[in-house]
Amino acid sequence: MTQKLIIILLVFLTGAQCGLSAWERPNVILIISDDHAFDDYGFMGSEQVNTPVLDKLANESLTYTRGYTMPVCSPTLASLLTGRLPHEHGITGNDLAGWQEIGGRYGNQYRTELQRRILDNPLILPEALSEAGYLTFQTGKIWNGTYKDMGFTHGMTKKGTRHGDEGLKIGRETMQPIFDFIEMAEQKNKPFFIWHAPLLPHDPHNPPERLLKKYRGKGPTPAAEKYRACVEWLDESTGELEDYLVANQHKENTVILYLADNGWNAEKGYKGQRAKMSPYEDGTRTPILIRWPGKVKAEMDGSTLAHVTDITRTILDITGVPVPKELPGLNLMDRSAMKNRETVFVEAYTHDIADLSNPAESLFANVVIHDWWKLILPGPATAKRAFATAPQGIELYDLKKDPYEKVNLADQHPKVVEQLKKLQLEHWNPKP
Template sequence: MSSQAEDGKPTKPNVILIISDDHGFADYSFMGHEVIKTPHIDKMAAESLLYTRGYVMPVCSPSLASLLTGKMPSAHGITGNDLSDKRSPKGNRQILANRLLDNSLMLPKAISEAGYLTFQTGKIWNVTYDDVGFTHGMTDTAGRHGDAGLAIGRKGMKPIYDFIETAQAEEKPFFIWHAPLMPHDPHTPPKKIFTKYKGKGPTPAAEKYFAMVEWFDNTCAELDDYLAKNDLKENTVILYLADNGWDANLGYKGTRSKLSPYENGIRTPMFVRWPGKVEPQRDDKALAHIIDFPTTILDITGARNPGDLKGLNLMDQEALKARDSIHVEAYTHDIADLKDPSKSLIAEVVIEGWWKLIVPGPVKPDRMFSGVPSAPELFNLKDDPWEKNDVAKANPEIVARLKATLYAP
């Protein structure tokens, strides 16, 4: 079936998935940060159905694999960034790629098969763009992060614009996976932006990170301006999340952000903007989850859903409000055994309403900055959003109930 209306414009909406990298959940103006300026993402969020309580995995490769497959790490098999056996790095990348590709869904492949031109930028672990079914892309060699794709944003946005022009020339709807290495280190912001933050952060390193966030925000502005100037904004759905968190104050010396099950490691705002289709609203209560994104995108594009996905459609706010709980899995940086995720499991998380339980796993972290508790910890996030007061001992019945809902060993 043609995706064209009589005037030649696609009847199917275009879709852009924006994934920022190592980005603390509070590090946006619209999330209340007093120093970092993100006016352009703020504007996108204000035009969107925004969930401020979104949750992801605490490190990038498992999170991105969840976006590609619609599944949790224990199901899709990519629990860490690398295999613990490093005798053959190239061979290990292929082993990881094979495990990823063994899943029932490869999101870009499904969207391509639905008649879209699809484009990969930025981070995508272990595979090339072609391996997972993109029609176009920047990463044409399989490595740790994304090789050539990592130039996006830091070296301009032109590859995205060139791809959109290709899709327009072919009169096809487009899907773009935009996962820049931003604000992820190396923190090398332009001097013009960095100067604005000098003396305004707890450390010089934090100030560079603050500037990286604003630089990322500027690239979002460039992309949105391009859509508006080319009459594409109304028929383009923007979805946004970060792949995992970051601790601006402590960086890799902290123990409660990247690779940890604490809020600053796994929480991120998530939003969907679809002008005229999705009513803008800020939801500070409902629980959104990374596995909701593939379900949502498949519904938007009309691509085939394999039928085994547990994610909800983010546009169905009532369904998210009715959700009882969500789970997060935290693993060692390196994968001990592809066939047995429990051998890398450092913690599991269940969040039910405002209660959050962290249960330590059977193994210890393999990175100094990956902090996990020694015993189950319970937090009331409504009163204690930064998890300063463990109330597990005072609420054993809540701990027992939440612990019973965990599905991984």
Template sequence: MKLCKNLLLVVLVVWGAYAAPRNVLAEAASRPNIVMIISDDQAWNDYGFMGHEKIKTPNLDKLAAESAVFKRGYVPTSLCRPSLMTMITGLYPHQNMITGNDPPKGMDRQKLLKHVRAVDCLPQMLDKLGYKSYQCGKWWEGNPSLAGFTSAMTHGDPKRGGRHGDLGLKIGREGMKPVYEFIDECKDEPFFLWYAPFLPHTPHNPPQRILKKYLNPETPVELSYYYAMVEWFDETCGQLLNYLDQKQLSDNTIVVYVTDNGWIQYVPESEAERKKMKRRFRYAPKSKRSPYDGGLRTPILLRWPGKIKPAEYDTLVSSIDLAPTILDAVGLKPTKAMEGINLLQVIQNGGKTDRKAIFGEIFEHDMVDIDDPVTSLKYRWCIEGEWKAIFPGPRLSEEKPELYNLAQDPFEQHNAAAAHPELVQQLLKQTNAWWNVPAK
């Protein structure tokens, strides 16, 4: 009798040892894949589905038609590195401490990586559920394995030219083969794909077959090149999405679309000015690196066939919301530090949310003190409803707050702060409740 009991115990232990992993694998295989498509330097209205009359974006238009489209999406900051870091961590720059593209002049860039080690990143969290993850395109935070990516194009070694993506910057511009190979290697395992190509970012050197569509006497040549770059980027998105279709993966894949920051192409006022310019293709004021919508606003798209009903929403949302949304979709909880909301719940509620306002922050390109975000702060901003307020930081103490009615003035041409001082104070109170920065 005792021998039978012992044999039964051994059988149960052995069965448990083999059955548990099989259950985990079966559970992992049922989880959705995650594909993040991140545009680099593109204005919020430079898409067909956002109303642009000249730029052709047929692939992203199709994606939008199949997605929940948040037309009033924002990134907290209008510079690529800190913006990308908010997406991978779900934290504001002043929380994850990556506030600018570069450390102070003369400082070893590797010192910034301590801040990456100190926070939870999406690939690390997804790895717990058996996800494979792949980085390609823009990436500033050293070797992507530091954030939990299981494979990558970027090496991140500054001795070999690693700064903001190195070899990863070839994706899209030189084909999509590495992405296809990663998808194939995953087989039945769930995957997380970070597709952040160096597009439509400068250099503006689109293929001639695309450029010739936009070259005409009525369009400034700078705009023609930029428009062609946007279409080139759209073409690569189509190649990626078509591959998911070919591999019959689309139905079990969540596709997230967002832009890291805006870009308004600067056009010289005269031929004389054009000849004097050192950089022909550069951004205009009130776009990249600014606190204005030209640098901050972006459409945010979520596609999950059968789970997310295609629709358009005017709800204010932020790229801070992407990490909590992705984590909820795979059955994980966001960290306590994450302040974003779950966009899947917003969709279920018909676009309604209890959140009153969204916030953001603009910092210097080069950080002043890598451990103190306030030292680099230029502006904080807040949007509630149709009103947007911009508050200068301690570094810009001579500047005054600005206020814009985005419904009536979407390109922020008319500062209404003097006409609505009480509203400015109300929005400042909310902004201080979000992140209180003492005046200098």
């Protein structure tokens, strides 16, 4: 029996166990926003940004407001692709050290090693879904290869340079490629998976004037106003997708999952601190949503810990694809398991990867979030980017009382520090 036939048989059996016909599996769309602060949504309490579509999506979803991801994009996307943490999947930064000399800013010669490293993982999500009978489509950012390299059946990124080349048109210039793909999948009577990772609200912060004029003169800086208009631009393009699903009767049988790849500081941008590329809440926290009409009860959960690796596990379970035993994530729909979880981990690394076989070489902070406690441990590396804030020592925060980490309690709670350090040591096990 061939490996592919075995996978199809396992998918059929798993789907049957979940009460789903293997041939009537739901469609799945994963939306990944980019450089988006965790509190820059109306449903997260913001009065500065206008996000009616995302607010409605959150209200129709099981929404975990305490989601965590890595503080920079490529490691986060690699975690979504593999279901693993950076010290396991090997992509700890955006580029290899010396990348400017090796391949230039938009050259791809140096990405071969990175591509080889990520494809060495036991799971690549789009490849597994494609092999299981889904039509799979890539848009937006992907890093370290083309859509074909990552196992998508269709996609927009065809050169494999930094970010995602032609894929970056999605959401900014057009949504039509997604609509065309869905129409094709419908004609072929196939379930579909869409990786939708628009370069929004990521820079360039060049929103249309019709959006920018809503924010002009209302922000702390002109740069913040442009960023906030880009948040609404993301919301608007998400609305185009939602309208298409409703108009073409796909909403009921399409699961939407949402998260941001990392955070942002609207006021200070790349001159800011404790946000992008940093282990603090503004860099690592994100709401995580799952909407499945009629299957998942809508609820706003403000206490349970969710994690980027949960997205991958959830998609595998939804589609009936077998889950590799080594994946750390939980199924977002398993409310009991999610509520019983006490701890999640975050890893902050330098922008450039010092050594693909030794993650610790690039590590400048390890993070343990245990219930409402957050421990930040300094790593051996130095954060070389101006906006990548590294801890100066051990830091402990009570996130329930201090959600923006203003008061370091490490000296006051040495037992808690030791307890969380032990959890970190048990978790940290780099694999070459």
